[in-house]
Amino acid sequence: MLSCEQDAFFMTKALEQARIAFEKGEVPVGALLVLDGEILAADHNRVETDMDPTAHAEVLSLRRAGLSQKNWRLNRASLYVTLEPCHMCMGAILLARISRLVWGAFDPRMGGSRFHAQWEESCRWATLPDMRGGVLQDEALHLVQTFFACQRSKRNDSSS
Secondary structure: OOOHHHHHHHHHHHHHHHHHHHHOOOOOOEEEEEEOOEEEEEEEOOHHHHOOOOOOHHHHHHHHHHHHHOOOOOOOOEEEEEEOOEHHHHHHHHHHOOOEEEEEEOOOOOEOHHHHHHHHHHOOOOOOOEEEOOOOHHHHHHHHHHHHHHHHHHHHHHHO
């Protein structure tokens, strides 16, 4: 089990990815996969860049890690993501057999982790990962809120 300090360290790295997304005009979400204390993969949202609705940071990190490990089963890996994963990403996390999921900010609108009991019921074939939310939550939430405030400001400026 990783310590709180290790979780904060890896979440800082995920936040670096989220800042890259922000600079590219993407929703600022960053993710990275860690196995035995080593970063296997890191990525950020690229939905707009790739014109791909599945190009979420989590999915892209899972893809990269699977390629690097030559295995889509990432049983002992931990996934760090700056924003609570959506339902699509939770499904991918379960399929990849991630053993630990750590996120920064909670997402009350799109987050999938709060449906823990439903995941257990509908995905009996899968073992749910250990989950921890709220790691560096303030930094992660500030980044997302700032991004959307900028987006609203741009829309208001263009409609004037």
